[in-house]
Amino acid sequence: xxxxxxxxxxxxxxxxxxxxxxxxxxxxxxxxxxxxxxxxxxxxxxxxxxxxxxxxxxxxxxxxxxxxxxxxxxxxxxxxxxxxxxxxxxxxxxxxxxxxxxxxxxxxxxxxxxxxxxxxxxxxxxxxxxxxxxxxxxxxxxxxxxxxxxxxxxxxxxxxxxxxxxxxxxxxxxxxxxxxxxxxxxxxxxxxxxxxxxxxxxxxxxxxxxxxxxxxxxxxxxxxxxxxxxxxxxxxxxxxxxxxxxxxxxxxxxxxxxxxxxxxxxxxxxxxxxxxxxxxxxxxxxxxxxxxxxxxxxxxxxxxxxxxxxxxxxxxxxxxxxxxxxxxxxxxxxxxxxxxxxxxxxxxxxxxxxxxxxxxxxxxxxxxxxxxxxxxxxxxxxxxxxxxxxxxxxxxxxxxxxxxxxxxxxxxxxxxxxxxxxxxxxxxxxxxxxxxxxxxxxxxxxxxxxxxxxxxxxxxxxxxxxxxxxxxxxxxxxx
Amino acid sequence: xxxxxxxxxxxxxxxxxxxxxxxxxxxxxxxxxxxxxxxxxxxxxxxxxxxxxxxxxxxxxxxxxxxxxxxxxxxxxxxxxxxxxxxxxxxxxxxxxxxxxxxxxxxxxxxxxxxxxxxxxxxxxxxxxxxxxxxxxxxxxxxxxxxxxxxxxxxxxxxxxxxxxxxxxxxxxxxxxxxxxxxxxxxxxxxxxxxxxxxxxxxxxxxxxxxxxxxxxx
Numbered sequence: 001x002x003x004x005x006x007x008x009x010x011x012x013x014x015x016x017x018x019x020x021x022x023x024x025x026x027x028x029x030x031x032x033x034x035x036x037x038x039x040x041x042x043x044x045x046x047x048x049x050x051x052x053x054x055x056x057x058x059x060x061x062x063x064x065x066x067x068x069x070x071x072x073x074x075x076x077x078x079x080x081x082x083x084x085x086x087x088x089x090x091x092x093x094x095x096x097x098x099x100x101x102x103x104x105x106x107x108x109x110x111x112x113x114x115x116x117x118x119x120x121x122x123x124x125x126x127x128x129x130x131x132x133x134x135x136x137x138x139x140x141x142x143x144x145x146x147x148x149x150x151x152x153x154x155x156x157x158x159x160x161x162x163x164x165x166x167x168x169x170x171x172x173x174x175x176x177x178x179x180x181x182x183x184x185x186x187x188x189x190x191x192x193x194x195x196x197x198x199x200x201x202x203x204x205x206x207x208x209x210x211x212x213x214x215x216x217x218x219x220x221x222x223x224x225x226x227x228x229x230x231x232x233x234x235x236x237x238x239x240x241x242x243x244x245x246x247x248x249x250x251x252x253x254x255x256x257x258x259x260x261x262x263x264x265x266x267x268x269x270x271x272x273x274x275x276x277x278x279x280x281x282x283x284x285x286x287x288x289x290x291x292x293x294x295x296x297x298x299x300x301x302x303x304x305x306x307x308x309x310x311x312x313x314x315x316x317x318x319x320x321x322x323x324x325x326x327x328x329x330x331x332x333x334x335x336x337x338x339x340x341x342x343x344x345x346x347x348x349x350x351x352x353x354x355x356x357x358x359x360x361x362x363x364x365x366x367x368x369x370x371x372x373x374x375x376x377x378x379x380x381x382x383x384x385x386x387x388x389x390x391x392x393x394x395x396x397x398x399x400x401x402x403x404x405x406x407x408x409x410x411x412x413x414x415x416x417x418x419x420x421x422x423x424x425x426x427x428x429x430x431x432x433x434x435x436x437x438x439x440x441x442x443x444x445x446x447x448x449x450x451x452x453x454x455x456x457x458x459x460x461x462x463x464x465x466x467x468x469x470x471x472x473x474x475x476x477x478x479x
Numbered sequence: 480x481x482x483x484x485x486x487x488x489x490x491x492x493x494x495x496x497x498x499x500x501x502x503x504x505x506x507x508x509x510x511x512x513x514x515x516x517x518x519x520x521x522x523x524x525x526x527x528x529x530x531x532x533x534x535x536x537x538x539x540x541x542x543x544x545x546x547x548x549x550x551x552x553x554x555x556x557x558x559x560x561x562x563x564x565x566x567x568x569x570x571x572x573x574x575x576x577x578x579x580x581x582x583x584x585x586x587x588x589x590x591x592x593x594x595x596x597x598x599x600x601x602x603x604x605x606x607x608x609x610x611x612x613x614x615x616x617x618x619x620x621x622x623x624x625x626x627x628x629x630x631x632x633x634x635x636x637x638x639x640x641x642x643x644x645x646x647x648x649x650x651x652x653x654x655x656x657x658x659x660x661x662x663x664x665x666x667x668x669x670x671x672x673x674x675x676x677x678x679x680x681x682x683x684x685x686x687x688x689x690x691x692x693x694x695x696x697x
Contacts, residue, residue, distance in 0.1 A: 125654060129661035136668045143676065151679045152692045158676070159632055162669055163623065166639050169662070170616070173647045173654065174597075180651060181600060188655065203596040231695040290697060299697065 001043055002054040002061065005069070006116055008035045013109030021098030025105050026084040032109060033080040036116070037073030044070055044469055058189075059120040063472035067328055068119040068254050070469075071335045074455070075246040076112050078339040081448045082239035082346065083108060089350065095145070104144055104237075111137045111243065115251045123188045127255055128165070128172050131219060134248060135161045142236040142244075153228075153235035160228040164218020168255070171211030175262060178204040190258055194479060197265035206271055209263040212256065213275050219252035221306045222313060223282040230290070233302035234355070238346020241298070245305040245342060246335040253312055253331070257324075260316060261479045273317045277408065280313030284415045292422040298345050298355050300426065301338065304381065307419055308334045314412055315396050316477075318403035324474035326395030329459070332466070333380070333389040336456050340377040340449045344370065347445050348430075357426040362435030370441045371431050373449045378427050380456050382420050387453075388460035484532040485604050491528060494521030495645055496587070496611045499618040499638050503579045508561050508630050512554050515634050519549030522641050526648050529605060538653045548663050549641065553670050560677050561630055573625045583618050590614035597650070605649045612649055616642030627689045629677040633670065640666055 012032035016025050046052055047066035053059065061069065087104060090096040096104075114137055118130040135158060143154035175193060180186030182199035197205070218225035233241045263272045287306035294300040308330070315327035345355075347370055352360050363371035380387035393416060400409035459466055498518035502511040523546025530538030574582065590613035598606050619638030626635060644662075647654060654662075680686040 123655075123658070125658040126661060129658065129665055132662075132665040132669070136665065136672055139672050139676070143679070146679070146683070148684050149694050151676065151684065152694050155629075155676050155680065155689075155692065156695075158669065158672060159623075159636065162636055163620070163639060166616075166636075166643055170643045170646065173643070173650065176654065177597070177601065177650045186651065188658065201596075201600050204600060207597075230697070235695070293697065 001039060001046075001052055002059050002120060005036060005039045005043065006113060006120070008032050008039070009109040009113040009116070013106045013113065016102055016109060017106035019102075021102050025102060026080070026087050029083060029105050029108060030077070030080045033073065033077040033112070036112065037070075037077055040066070040069035040073040048468060048472055058122050058126070060122050061120065062476050063469055064254075064257075064328075064476040065119040067332070067466075067469055067473045068251065069116065071250060071332055072112065072115050072119070072247050074332075074452075075243060075335045075339045078336070078343065078448055078452055079239040079243045079246075080108065081444065082242060082343045083237075085442070085444055086237050086239055086346070090145075100144070104141065107137050107141050108240070108243070111141065111248075115247060118251050119254055122190050124175065124190055124193065124255075124258065125169075125172050125188045127258070128169050131168075131216070131252060131255055132162070132165050134251070135165060135219070138232075138236075138240065138244060138248070141240045142232045144237055144240070145235070147235075149231075150235045153231040157228045157232040160225060161218055164215050164225045166215070167211045167218075168215025171208040171215055171259070174204055174208035174211070175259070178208065178266075190262070193262045194265050197262050200266045202267055205263055205266040209259065209267075209272065210275060212259045213279055216252050216255045216259075217279055220249050220256065220309050220313075221283070222279045222309060223286045223306075226283065226286065226306055229306060230299045230302040233305065233342075234296060234298040238343050238349070241301075241346070242339040242342040245302065246339040249305060249309055250312075250331045250335060253309060253316075257316060257477050260319070261477070264319065265479070269319055273319060276313050276317035277405075280310045280317060281408070281411065283307075283310035283313060284412070288415050288418050288422070291419060294426070295357055296355050297357050297360070297426065297430065298342075298349070300357070300423065301341055301345060304419065304423065305334075305338060307415065308338075310415075311393070311396060311412060314400060314405075314408055317408070318400050318405060319478060320399055320403055321471070321474045321478040323396065323399035323403065324477040325470050326392045326399055328470050328473050328477070329388055329463075329466075330392035330396060332459065333387065333392055333456060336452045337377055337380040337387070337389060340373065340452050341381060343445070343449060344374040344377055347441055348374065351439070351441075357429055360430045362431075362433040364431045365433065365435035367439050367441065369446050373446065373453065375427070375431050376453050377449070378423065380453060382423060383416065386460045387456045388463075389456075391460055391463070484528055488525060488528045488532075488605060488608070491521045491524040492608045492611050492645065492649075494518070495525070495641065496615055496618075499615045499642070500580065500583050502631075502634050502638060503583055503618065503622055503625075504576060506576070508628065509558075511631065511634050512558055512561060515557075515637060516550055516554035518638070518641055519551070519553065520546055522645055522648075523547075523550055525645060526653065529648055529653070533652055535652060537656050541653055541656065541659050544659070544663060545644070548667060549637070552667065553637065556670050556674055557630060557633055560674050563678070573627070579621070579625060582621055583614075586617040586621060587611075587614040590617055601650060609646055609649050612642050612646030614642070615645055618642070628687070629673075629680060629689060632689065633673050633677070636673075637666075637670070
């Protein structure tokens, strides 16, 4: 099963790259993601009873990675459908050659495969290799439109993320060094490291964990190495923004969660908690203040991604199973909501020709379907019931105060309130107001977004069928 | 301490750190690429010497691989960019050359201070050289901050990477081969991507100096 999971996007990617451009190439991509999602569902079901393993245990699916697989599959499917529309438009206007369209299709599959490998790998150095591979693959995707802004964004993206991720590699090496001085064999296997951690040298683990948070934090969009994020997310094609914001950030965050278990097992929770609190709060401050000043809706969504990653970081700082259950639910909710919003924003940009908030007016009157979906997506993102973000934000705040971090819970609530105000005003500008002429978007755009919102509401109301998996995953994460 | 392996090891490590400083010193891009190439060779020799000493054929193989990739393949990839698009010199760095070299010296001292605990923990003749690995990394960061040409930034990034690889070789008996292969592949691909991007920046938009990249801001 695990081999099938990895092979699906890899083979699809190779076919897309090698076969001359045909109209079915993007549809093949959609089929591939359907396959990934289906296999992920089976693996998630199995993970509750007996984790699947492959390659002598170097790839494995426990409940935590199963949950990540589902997020990758679901948001990936959304983005693959969005990709069909994006390539159609680009080719129709001759803004990209068929060669570039094939490259786009192939790279998206490579991107998915790299993220799958990140969450499947047991070896934390292989996990690092996979995260770095996502950077390389997405750089071309960010710059796919070949405008000056897009090329600038991809340059900044690869330079800043490569530097950041290099720090995470140094951290990983230091954990390896620490493990080789515990008496046991030197290892990079996650479970072995957690087991050996109590014998590790504290100073080395402290240094390693700081480097890992700073390094992977660059990819997560945590302050201070976040400056690539708003540029890349606003310049990339909409489906790529959806994937990067909805899943890639969460996948990088997953890497921090895995390394956190090792650090907690070695040092106890104090140092780890302080480190994560500092990064989470710093990120929230940067994100909220920049978000309030935004005039561009795609950049506003990008800063909102940072805000949500900051919240996840605070949840990880609390570190209880309850907190991680909220963190995992929040990852799912944020991934789907951001997928919907970036695809919706891409469509708005396509139809209105501007990404400035002030230039877009009366969307609900003029384009009721698209405007309505965008409005519901915003409601989901801002944590209004019945969507699942409501439940997960509530859970996060509660678990923070239960973990003795009431002041942090207060700050998080204040940030949420500010964001609510800060995003409602521009949303009102864009959505409300009079408008003439009614235009509809193709069903290809509306249907998947509507379905994603439906899933969000379903998960928000009954938590079925994910609750078992979330609790099992949270237990693994909180180890 | 056996002289037979410690002396060549010391020499190779000195080559790495001196070439890192050279990339800060020389303004000619061709010269800094030559320094980078020599740095890759030094790094490969470090791995080979350690491999020979520990009778570890895999590590010797990794050394050969590093020498080929970082000493030859990567500098050659970048030199095409220099030859085609970016002839000449680093314009005016944010900090002048003597001050940069003093900065590099201070960073080396900082590296010695920061790694005392690590060196004491490992306590092998190779481990006492770890500060140089960390110093190379820090000098790479420094170069990325003060240099403005696309090629200089790529060189800085690779210096960081070489510094981390040097630290890894000195601190452990080398990471498992599969990890080393994955890391090398990533670096090679990243340089290939950077090369393409540098070409776009120059040819499509005529950007020489990265300070011209200011279209995107809040």
